[in-house]
Amino acid sequence: MSKILVTGASGNLGQAIIRHLLETYHAPASDIVAASRDASKLSALGAKGVELRNADFDDAASLDAVFAGIDTALIISTDALAVPGQRLTQHKSAVAAAAKAGVKHLAYTSMPNPDKSLVTFAPDHLGTEQAIKASGLPYTIIRNAWYNENYLHGMSHNLKAGQWFTAMADGKVSNISRDDCARAAAAVLAKGKAENKTYTLTGPQSLNADEIAALVSAVAGKPLRVVKVSPADLQKGIEGAGLPGFVAEMLASADANIAAGNFDIVTSDYETLTGEKPQTSEAFFTTHKAALLSA
Numbered sequence: 001m002s003k004i005l006v007t008g009a010s011g012n013l014g015q016a017i018i019r020h021l022l023e024t025y026h027a028p029a030s031d032i033v034a035a036s037r038d039a040s041k042l043s044a045l046g047a048k049g050v051e052l053r054n055a056d057f058d059d060a061a062s063l064d065a066v067f068a069g070i071d072t073a074l075i076i077s078t079d080a081l082a083v084p085g086q087r088l089t090q091h092k093s094a095v096a097a098a099a100k101a102g103v104k105h106l107a108y109t110s111m112p113n114p115d116k117s118l119v120t121f122a123p124d125h126l127g128t129e130q131a132i133k134a135s136g137l138p139y140t141i142i143r144n145a146w147y148n149e150n151y152l153h154g155m156s157h158n159l160k161a162g163q164w165f166t167a168m169a170d171g172k173v174s175n176i177s178r179d180d181c182a183r184a185a186a187a188v189l190a191k192g193k194a195e196n197k198t199y200t201l202t203g204p205q206s207l208n209a210d211e212i213a214a215l216v217s218a219v220a221g222k223p224l225r226v227v228k229v230s231p232a233d234l235q236k237g238i239e240g241a242g243l244p245g246f247v248a249e250m251l252a253s254a255d256a257n258i259a260a261g262n263f264d265i266v267t268s269d270y271e272t273l274t275g276e277k278p279q280t281s282e283a284f285f286t287t288h289k290a291a292l293l294s295a
Contacts, residue, residue, distance in 0.1 A: 002031060003069055004189050005103075007055055007094065008076030009034035010041040012149075013109065016182030017074065017189070018045060024183060025190035035066050057090035063097035072105040072192050073098050074185060077128070081121055082246050091128040099135045105194035107140040108132055109185065112200050112265055114143075118257040120250045129198075138194030144181045145174050145202040146254065146263055148284040151212070156294045159222045164213055167231040167255035172206035173263040176270070177279050184273045199269040203278050206264045212281065219285040220292045231256040 004027065008014040018034055021027040029049030034042050039052040046052045055066045057078055067073060075094050080087040091108075098106050111117065114126040125143075132139045158164040181201050188199075207215070209226045217224040229237070231252040238248035257263055270278045285292060 002071040002192055003033055004031055004192070005033045005035060005053075005067065005070040005073040006076070006189070007035045007057075007066070007074065008078065009045070010036040010038070011076065011079070013178055013182055013185075014076050016179050017076075017185050018050065020183045020186035021190060022048070025186055027190055033070065057094060058086075060093035060097070063094055064100060067094075067097045067101035067103060070098075070101060070103050072107070072189055073103045074107040074109070074189055075128075076109050077125065081250065082244070087121065087124045088127045091124065092131045095128070095131045095135050095137075099137055103137060105140070105192060106132060106135070106137045107142060107185065107188050107194075109181075110141050110143045110198075112143045112145055112202070113262050117262050118253050118260055120246070120253045122257075139196055140188050140194055141198040142181070142185050142188060143198060143200040145176045145200070145265075146258075147178045147181070148175045148203070148279075148281055149178050151175075151216070151285075152288060152291045155216055156292055159216065159220050159224055159292060162223055163225045163227050164209070165227045165229050165234060165237055166209045167229055167234040167252055167259060168209040169228060169259035170208055171258040171261055171264060172208045173212075173258045174202035174204075174206045174266045175212075175281050175284075176201055176203040177284050180270060180274075180278045183276075184270050187273045199273060200265060200267045201270050201273075201278075202266050204266065204280055206266055207281060215282050215285055216292060219282070219289050222293075231259075 033051045034045050035053045035055035039054045042052045053066050056062050078087050078090050110125040114122045213224045213226045235248045235252035
């Protein structure tokens with residue numbers, strides 16, 4: 001029996017990965033270990049027969065028990081973004097624990113081109129990838145492109161106002177749905193074989209802000225004008241809306257990264273891993289029309 005560990009299992013991505021393991025790839029629940037800071041949040045998975053473990057990435061010593069007896073492990077990048085360096089320290093602790101436990105296949109969710117990215121959290125991903133490779137463990141690195149879901153947080157308010165302030169300039173981005181990323185990650189885990197490869201998961205096409213706005217407008221039935229601003233002005237606007245400074249800086253840096261062309265990459269890696277085509281942004285927005293109109 002091969003044990004598969006998914007950390008961050010209470011998050012949206014982790015939940016979707018485990019759902020695909022169970023439903024799409026028919027992995028036995030008894031083979032899956034779901035880990036989270038608070039395993040009590042995973043009671044629904046426990047009821048299905050999934051083993052639950054508490055994982056505190058800030059307590060390096062406690063991670064030995066999390067990775068014990070695991071054959072294949074997926075480290076989902078944590079949400080510790082407020083304090084610079086904290087997330088990378090957490091990830092390195094997890095990699096060290098996986099190596100100590102003798103994990104046979106270590107997978108990690110990263111981002112496209114972390115070595116030349118302008119996104120504030122790119123160094124966390126690059127440093128983790130380097131730590132995984134230095135560990136000597138057989139690995140699979142899964143670089144997820146920008147999620148279509150990220151637009152749902154503010155697009156309904158943009159539609160209500162009729163304008164979308166963005167620092168993307170004329171850059172393009174190959175958005176992909178979180179669920180598609182989850183399905184591909186589950187495929188990697190279900191296969192259970194490390195190839196020491198890096199996969200970059202993207203949508204089927206790269207779009208600029210005007211093209212994204214046109215899709216959103218058509219689905220919502222409302223006009224949406226793109227207002228192109230500088231990353232600094234975007235950051236000020238987001239902070240003015242009440243979001244924390246580190247979040248505003250992160251979102252502005254992501255737009256700057258798109259403007260620089262660093263997210264303009266389309267691969268067939270999703271199809272390689274799943275045998276399916278990724279969902280288009282148009283289909284995604286159509287499916288989530290209610291969310292677009294929720295403001």
